[in-house]
Amino acid sequence: MVGWDRSIVGANLVSQSDQVMHFEVNFIHDHRKHFVSFVYAENTERERKPLWRNLTDHCVLVNGEPWAVLGDFNVTIKVEECSNSFNVIDKDMEVFRRVLCNLEILGNASFLSSYGSCFANFLPYMTSDHCPTTLIYTDVKAIKPRFKNMKKHLRNMNRINGNVFDKVKALRVELKRVQSSLDKDPNCVHLKEEEYVYCNAYKEAISDEENVLRHKTKI
Numbered sequence: 001m002v003g004w005d006r007s008i009v010g011a012n013l014v015s016q017s018d019q020v021m022h023f024e025v026n027f028i029h030d031h032r033k034h035f036v037s038f039v040y041a042e043n044t045e046r047e048r049k050p051l052w053r054n055l056t057d058h059c060v061l062v063n064g065e066p067w068a069v070l071g072d073f074n075v076t077i078k079v080e081e082c083s084n085s086f087n088v089i090d091k092d093m094e095v096f097r098r099v100l101c102n103l104e105i106l107g108n109a110s111f112l113s114s115y116g117s118c119f120a121n122f123l124p125y126m127t128s129d130h131c132p133t134t135l136i137y138t139d140v141k142a143i144k145p146r147f148k149n150m151k152k153h154l155r156n157m158n159r160i161n162g163n164v165f166d167k168v169k170a171l172r173v174e175l176k177r178v179q180s181s182l183d184k185d186p187n188c189v190h191l192k193e194e195e196y197v198y199c200n201a202y203k204e205a206i207s208d209e210e211n212v213l214r215h216k217t218k219i
Contacts, residue, residue: 002038007196008137010186011036015058019051020071022058026187027137034111035062036135039071045092048075052099059103066111070120070133115139164208171202 002021004011007028014022014035021038037058041048055069075096111118117139123132175198182191 006192010192012186014061017050017054019048020054020058028189028192031187032114034066034068034114037067037069037071039069039073041072041074043074045075045095048073048095052095055099055103062108064108064110066114067108068111068115068118068135070135072130164205164212168202168205168209171198171205174198175202 002011002023004025010026010028011023012026014024016022019039019041023036023038024033025036026033035058037055039051041051059067073096075092077093077097077100079093115137118135118137121134121136123134175195178191178195178198182188182195185191
């Protein structure tokens with residue numbers, strides 16, 4: 001599963017296979033573009049060969065643009081990183097090292113130059129044998145929605161403040177409308193701002209609706 005903060009970046013799925021998902025990522029505040037790929041590789045070298053070919057083909061598409069790759073390759077670069085290590089560099093490691101060297105992945109030179117302070121944050125794995133990973137950009141800022149563009153829409157919502165159930169229905173309709181438009185034009189800043197406002201308002205309205213229903217059950 002892949003997620004992102006819409007107040008910071010927009011992401012479009014470029015292509016995917018059973019072992020990798022390739023995204024084009026654009027920053028909201030300055031429209032800088034880069035690529036990020038998420039890998040979950042198979043367990044054997046034979047099964048990973050299609051992944052190496054896929055990454056090679058995607059490297060052509062990237063064409064020197066900033067590109068980072070995250071995920072589980074199911075093979076390590078160093079002997080000491082392997083839990084079942086026999087202190088021997090096997091064929092799988094050699095192939096993996098060669099792929100990384102040829103493609104400059106995990107973070108190519110262009111990515112490191114543009115986002116040198118970027119880092120991966122590995123979260124607690126809880127009951128899973130894999131841990132979620134967050135890619136942190138330290139040199140970018142989240143957009144602050146320009147609420148003046150939303151005054152008309154918010155006034156319409158205020159007119160139905162007296163009935164929380166009607167407000168939930170109205171906000172649901174507006175949120176669906178905005179998100180449908182955003183799917184067609186994912187880089188539109190105005191639509192992103194509108195979606196941000198409606199999404200938060202809808203969450204608050206749902207919470208209010210639940211409180212009202214909870215109160216009614218106690219009467």
